[in-house]
Amino acid sequence: MSALLAIEDLRVTFNTRYGQVTALDGVSLHVNAGETLGVVGESGCGKSITALATMGLIPMPPGRIAGGSIRLEGEELVGAAPARMRGLRGADIAMIFQEPMTSLNPVFTVGAQIAEAIMLHQKVSPDQAFKDAIALLDRVGIPSPDARARDYPHQLSGGMRQRVMIAMAVSCRPKVLIADEPTTALDVTVQAQIFDLLNEIQRDFGAAIILITHDMGAISEMADRVAVMYAGRVIEEAQADDVLDFPQHPYARGLIDCIPALGREDHALREIPGVVPPLHLLGAGCAFADRCEHTNARCKTEKPLLAAHGHHPAACHAVEEGRI
Amino acid sequence: MSTLLDVRDLTVRFAMPRKGLFGPRPWLEAVRKVSFSLEKGHALGIVGESGSGKTTTAMAAIRLTEAAGGQVLFEGDDLLSLSDEQMRAHRRDVQLIFQDPYSSLNPRARVADIVREPLDLMDIGTPDDRRARVEELFKLVGLRPDQLNLFPHQFSGGQRQRISIARALTTNPKLLVCDEPVSALDVAIQAQILNLLAKLKSELGLSYLFISHDLGVVRHVCDDVAVMYLGQIVEHASRTALFESPQHPYTQALLSAAPSLARRKSKGYVRPLKISGDPPSPINPPPGCAFAERCPRARDICRKTPPVLEDRGPGRVACHVPGPADA
Numbered sequence: 285m286s287a288l289l290a291i292e293d294l295r296v297t298f299n300t301r302y303g304q305v306t307a308l309d310g311v312s313l314h315v316n317a318g319e320t321l322g323v324v325g326e327s328g329c330g331k332s333i334t335a336l337a338t339m340g341l342i343p344m345p346p347g348r349i350a351g352g353s354i355r356l357e358g359e360e361l362v363g364a365a366p367a368r369m370r371g372l373r374g375a376d377i378a379m380i381f382q383e384p385m386t387s388l389n390p391v392f393t394v395g396a397q398i399a400e401a402i403m404l405h406q407k408v409s410p411d412q413a414f415k416d417a418i419a420l421l422d423r424v425g426i427p428s429p430d431a432r433a434r435d436y437p438h439q440l441s442g443g444m445r446q447r448v449m450i451a452m453a454v455s456c457r458p459k460v461l462i463a464d465e466p467t468t469a470l471d472v473t474v475q476a477q478i479f480d481l482l483n484e485i486q487r488d489f490g491a492a493i494i495l496i497t498h499d500m501g502a503i504s505e506m507a508d509r510v511a512v513m514y515a516g517r518v519i520e521e522a523q524a525d526d527v528l529d530f531p532q533h534p535y536a537r538g539l540i541d542c543i544p545a546l547g548r549e550d551h552a553l554r555e556i557p558g559v560v561p562p563l564h565l566l567g568a569g570c571a572f573a574d575r576c577e578h579t580n581a582r583c584k585t586e587k588p589l590l591a592a593h594g595h596h597p598a599a600c601h602a603v604e605e606g607r608i
Numbered sequence: 609m610s611t612l613l614d615v616r617d618l619t620v621r622f623a624m625p626r627k628g629l630f631g632p633r634p635w636l637e638a639v640r641k642v643s644f645s646l647e648k649g650h651a652l653g654i655v656g657e658s659g660s661g662k663t664t665t666a667m668a669a670i671r672l673t674e675a676a677g678g679q680v681l682f683e684g685d686d687l688l689s690l691s692d693e694q695m696r697a698h699r700r701d702v703q704l705i706f707q708d709p710y711s712s713l714n715p716r717a718r719v720a721d722i723v724r725e726p727l728d729l730m731d732i733g734t735p736d737d738r739r740a741r742v743e744e745l746f747k748l749v750g751l752r753p754d755q756l757n758l759f760p761h762q763f764s765g766g767q768r769q770r771i772s773i774a775r776a777l778t779t780n781p782k783l784l785v786c787d788e789p790v791s792a793l794d795v796a797i798q799a800q801i802l803n804l805l806a807k808l809k810s811e812l813g814l815s816y817l818f819i820s821h822d823l824g825v826v827r828h829v830c831d832d833v834a835v836m837y838l839g840q841i842v843e844h845a846s847r848t849a850l851f852e853s854p855q856h857p858y859t860q861a862l863l864s865a866a867p868s869l870a871r872r873k874s875k876g877y878v879r880p881l882k883i884s885g886d887p888p889s890p891i892n893p894p895p896g897c898a899f900a901e902r903c904p905r906a907r908d909i910c911r912k913t914p915p916v917l918e919d920r921g922p923g924r925v926a927c928h929v930p931g932p933a934d935a
């Protein structure tokens with residue numbers, strides 16, 4: 285069975301003042317209908333760029349899709365006509381962003397904005413669209429949706445604004461919903477509400493969800509499958525339990541052992557020394573080599589590929605050579 | 609064991625803009641009669657949602673925000689009733705580190721000067737002493753001597769937080785207020801800073817007032833935890849008691865909301881305890897318990913009478929119907 289959304293060997297470059305840098309270096313991911321894929325990794329590893337590429341929203345220039353493919357139900361999106369991407373965006377693939385305020389228009393009521401999103405892709409009257417918008421606000425758990433539909437974004441709390449974004453994103457029942465750190469700006473109790481809502485929506489609509497996060501706890505609660513990214517590459521990919529219980533790549537192990545997580549007994553936090561190297565300083569070897577305790581000569585000269593050497597696919601020479 | 613800080617009935621109000629020309633001036637009570645104490649060498653975590661008054665409580669406790677009432681006994685002296693002159697003598701005992709290591713460091717100053725600045729300002733030691741102290745602190749927080757003359761932008765986020773910590777330690781403080789010290793950092797870097805803070809606490813016998821919205825972080829660092837809701841402490845207990853047998857429904861809701869590696873989608877995890885809505889407005893707090901309208905256990909009395917923070921088992925709880933989650 286081929287996946288609903290399949291990204292293969294995607295390469296994205298940016299022109300910067302350091303010259304051309306490779307932000308995505310052969311990323312492959314897929315997600316099936318009704319499934320939640322968690323994408324996790326440190327800041328700058330390429331999570332948002334992967335999402336934006338899928339939405340056809342990479343700023344070009346300075347960005348460029350230098351290779352690879354993104355297929356939605358078999359249809360190639362890389363190089364698709366802008367009009368076609370506009371037709372898909374919001375209808376078949378929708379995205380919710382970290383800070384809803386940046387994607388809501390401050391001068392229109394939230395009801396009007398959702399109604400507009402509906403009319404963009406469906407042939408309904410403005411009245412009907414507004415009624416649908418209210419029903420959606422109700423569906424995402426906004427109290428007194430009739431009244432709230434007439435509010436402007438700034439009149440709502442952060443959690444309510446994110447619900448509005450979700451209402452807008454699901455208004456056309458997208459096949460793929462990408463949530464890029466949808467709760468980072470919110471309190472934990474509100475985050476829990478949003479996560480629960482995403483799960484309900486998935487159950488109702490059968491949407492595939494790509495949840496981008498840096499929080500392994502969120503992955504544990506939300507994801508069926510996980511891709512761990514580092515410096516523009518997927519360095520480990522498997523079912524969530526496999527990655528959480530048997531992380532292979534030293535970076536994935538580090539990410540799990542360095543969290544002071546609830547629900548795990550006291551232990552010294554493992555540190556990952558150093559920082560992610562900037563893209564323009566990436567060399568020929570493994571991008572994690574400088575921070576890794578298992579580095580040998582090969583790690584410094586040859587990029588490891590994602591392959592199932594250990595328990596499940598990881599991109600690591602030490603795993604391949606059975607050194608860890 | 610001796611008490612370093614004893615805060616009693618601390619209250620902070622902010623004046624809000626008048627509605628209309630002759631209307632009464634509304635007040636926002638950001639901190640409402642908060643009491644807690646902190647033992648020497650201990651870390652007290654303050655957790656709660658945004659706007660619950662964590663920062664204001666800590667700032668008022670070290671007199672960087674003006675309190676409307678209450679007492680803050682620091683080794684027995686009431687900081688709130690000291691003259692400015694007397695307060696200055698205590699300044700070196702109390703230091704701060706903030707969430708954002710980017711904006712709290714002067715971008716045009718070399719980091720050695722930044723770290724030395726508190727000594728210069730308080731005129732502590734000879735220039736040679738000060739220089740030696742800065743070098744010693746650099747080593748202590750895990751920075752290299754060859755980095756002394758660099759500027760803040762030449763450091764990563766985690767390194768910048770090390771610089772803030774070094775600066776906070778220059779005067780040999782007894783109390784360090786840490787306001788979301790790792791929230792802006794990637795998890796891998798968070799671990800480096802949390803381990804450093806743990807090491808400093810045990811090696812230097814420091815006490816922390818440690819503010820964080822991340823319960824995992826608080827559990828890792830703190831000996832005791834106070835949970836705030838709308839300007840009040842609703843539960844205060846030892847780490848073990850608070851995390852293993854929380855008594856207040858809000859604490860239970862927080863713990864149930866915080867993502868955990870122990871909860872797996874694959875095992876069909878569904879959050880048992882859901883709370884809806886947002887906290888009420890602090891300008892017109894409800895007459896009874898502030899949590900009542902979101903509380904699954906609320907009764908009539910909860911909406912009418914504010915509960916008092918009372919000793920209960922190992923900790924203190926402000927709730928009319930306290931008890932374990934499933935009761």
Ligand SMILES: Nc1ncnc2c1ncn2[C@@H]1O[C@H](COP(=O)(O)OP(=O)(O)OP(=O)(O)O)[C@@H](O)[C@H]1O
Pocket residue numbers: 298299300307325326327328329330331332333334343346347498563
């Ligand atoms: N317009 C741009 N020009 C140049 N480089 C860019 C641009 N946009 C992104 N990048 C680079 O691409 C890389 C990946 O960025 P991306 O935003 O995908 O990271 P991320 O994993 O989403 O990080 P975060 O967790 O901070 O959101 C980063 O190194 C970033 O600096």
Ligand SMILES: Nc1ncnc2c1ncn2[C@@H]1O[C@H](COP(=O)(O)OP(=O)(O)OP(=O)(O)O)[C@@H](O)[C@H]1O
Pocket residue numbers: 622623636637638656657658659660661662663664665821890
């Ligand atoms: N200078 C001020 N003037 C007016 N109101 C203020 C001021 N500082 C804080 N407040 C209000 O006091 C309340 C408590 O704020 P505080 O910053 O202490 O919360 P917090 O728990 O630290 O929140 P966060 O997690 O967002 O940092 C909030 O309602 C806030 O809006």
Ligand SMILES: [Mg+2]
Pocket residue numbers: 331332333464
């Ligand atoms: Mg991002």
Ligand SMILES: [Mg+2]
Pocket residue numbers: 662663664787
């Ligand atoms: Mg604060």
